[in-house]
Amino acid sequence: MNRMNRMNRMKQYALFTGCTIKAALPHIEMVARKVLPLLDIGIKELAFTCCPNADFRSTDEYSWLVVAARNLALAEKEGLEILGLCPGCTQTLREANMVLKDDVSLRAEINKRLGKIGLTFKGTTEVNHHLVVLHRQIDILLQRVTIPLYGIKLAVHTGCHLLMPSRIMQFDNPEQPRKLGELVKMLGSTIINYPEETLCCGFTLFGSHKDIASRIIRDKVESAFLSGAEAFVVPCPSCYQQFDRNQLVAKRELKFEYQLPVFYYLQLVGLAMGFDLDEVGYYHGRVRSPGLEDKIKLLVKKTVVNL
Amino acid sequence: MITIKTDLRRKILEHNEDIKKCYQCSTCSASCPVLRYDPDFNPRILIIKALYGSEDTLESKEFWKCLSCDRCNERCPQGVNPYNVLLKLKNFLFSQNLAPKERIDARELIITTGFSYPISSAVNRKRESMELEALESIGEELKKIVETE
Numbered sequence A: 001m002n003r004m005n006r007m008n009r010m011k012q013y014a015l016f017t018g019c020t021i022k023a024a025l026p027h028i029e030m031v032a033r034k035v036l037p038l039l040d041i042g043i044k045e046l047a048f049t050c051c052p053n054a055d056f057r058s059t060d061e062y063s064w065l066v067v068a069a070r071n072l073a074l075a076e077k078e079g080l081e082i083l084g085l086c087p088g089c090t091q092t093l094r095e096a097n098m099v100l101k102d103d104v105s106l107r108a109e110i111n112k113r114l115g116k117i118g119l120t121f122k123g124t125t126e127v128n129h130h131l132v133v134l135h136r137q138i139d140i141l142l143q144r145v146t147i148p149l150y151g152i153k154l155a156v157h158t159g160c161h162l163l164m165p166s167r168i169m170q171f172d173n174p175e176q177p178r179k180l181g182e183l184v185k186m187l188g189s190t191i192i193n194y195p196e197e198t199l200c201c202g203f204t205l206f207g208s209h210k211d212i213a214s215r216i217i218r219d220k221v222e223s224a225f226l227s228g229a230e231a232f233v234v235p236c237p238s239c240y241q242q243f244d245r246n247q248l249v250a251k252r253e254l255k256f257e258y259q260l261p262v263f264y265y266l267q268l269v270g271l272a273m274g275f276d277l278d279e280v281g282y283y284h285g286r287v288r289s290p291g292l293e294d295k296i297k298l299l300v301k302k303t304v305v306n307l
Numbered sequence B: 001m002i003t004i005k006t007d008l009r010r011k012i013l014e015h016n017e018d019i020k021k022c023y024q025c026s027t028c029s030a031s032c033p034v035l036r037y038d039p040d041f042n043p044r045i046l047i048i049k050a051l052y053g054s055e056d057t058l059e060s061k062e063f064w065k066c067l068s069c070d071r072c073n074e075r076c077p078q079g080v081n082p083y084n085v086l087l088k089l090k091n092f093l094f095s096q097n098l099a100p101k102e103r104i105d106a107r108e109l110i111i112t113t114g115f116s117y118p119i120s121s122a123v124n125r126k127r128e129s130m131e132l133e134a135l136e137s138i139g140e141e142l143k144k145i146v147e148t149e
Helices: A003-009 A019-024 A026-039 A054-059 A061-078 A087-102 A104-115 A130-136 A138-144 A179-185 A210-226 A237-243 A245-254 A265-272 A290-297 B006-015 B017-021 B027-031 B033-037 B043-052 B071-075 B082-095 B101-113 B121-129 B140-146
Strands: A011-016 A041-044 A081-084 A127-129 A153-156 A190-192 A231-234 A262-264
Touching (some): A011 A061, A019 A026, A026 A041, A026 A138, A026 A265, A054 A061, A054 A087, A054 B101, A061 A081, A061 A087, A061 B082, A081 A087, A081 A130, A087 A127, A130 A138, A130 A265, A210 A237, A210 B033, A231 A237, A262 A265, B006 B017, B006 B043, B027 B043, B027 B071, B043 B082
Parallel strands (some): A081 A127
């Protein structure tokens, strides 16, 4: 299919990158911008602010809702659905969207605030993490895989906010998540089961209670490593940071033996579509595994047999 | 022993009707990743103290150890939503100027710049090297809608 046809067919979304990726992990934004349009997902940038995050919510839920409403109203104004790169942002925006669609008197109050900046929340947009969209159009993903990641053994960490609260996220079973694993298998890689799969990564406490957060990292890494994993795969920038930079800090402090690099899911998609490790931003990660890198470099193009 | 403070009990219950349904089964505690690593953080006990309006409820620093993972909400058989109860208590602490300084500063950063991370020239140089647009503060609008005075 030629490029123009594809551009016309492509559904456009308002990309909600989120602060963590924008400011701390820009290589993830880079890979998302590269890969999503190749999967027929059009993206547009709007003047979004912080979603806002759970820390902000812990100070004042009303303001949290006001700021989230502004973000939702911006997308509504453009007639676009929101596509999240971060489960935390996605959760905030989905919850605010649900509350404001449901509670009309609260909506009226919030709209008075939004009126000051010329915006209105009408309840016309939807919010989804990109994995939800990829899972819905799995055939497109399968078509684009040219270099299957055969033999790469991955520990899947879905994290918390893509799953819970399940009445809001409506994506997967929080007790036994399997969709990210399915998406990983679609790329040809192998997923390994490990005992601590559903344990939270502990990122939120890394700043304030490093001792707790570090022990969580140690248990996650040890459990995945001893189960045979070569890397983690995550859908979340906070989990990514926890398993990347923070893993090295935890390792130094607790002196554990093992280490595992981490991939954001779209980095793996990029590799399976033929980009190299550099092009998917792998080298911006702090935890490296030369053995795994060699294995990835040796992957070969899928043989296409036309019958 | 728990000393019950009626005023506080009333105030807490006003915004947390569901808390009355708690039958102290400990599902929240058993599900809590923080408690697994730090027994001082016990959601079940925080809930019963809040329910009684116990005086030391608000002095507790434990609230701020919550990872906000939502597992307790997900599993609570009574729909108490322990995470949301803690959130409301934290909101109350913030309104009384009792929130930790780092939370207040983090909130201020978002309202003034629009981002939860400080925007530095180093970040923008890195973004530029990846052909991504530079980040600029977009907080003015938030000030208008968040601060009502």
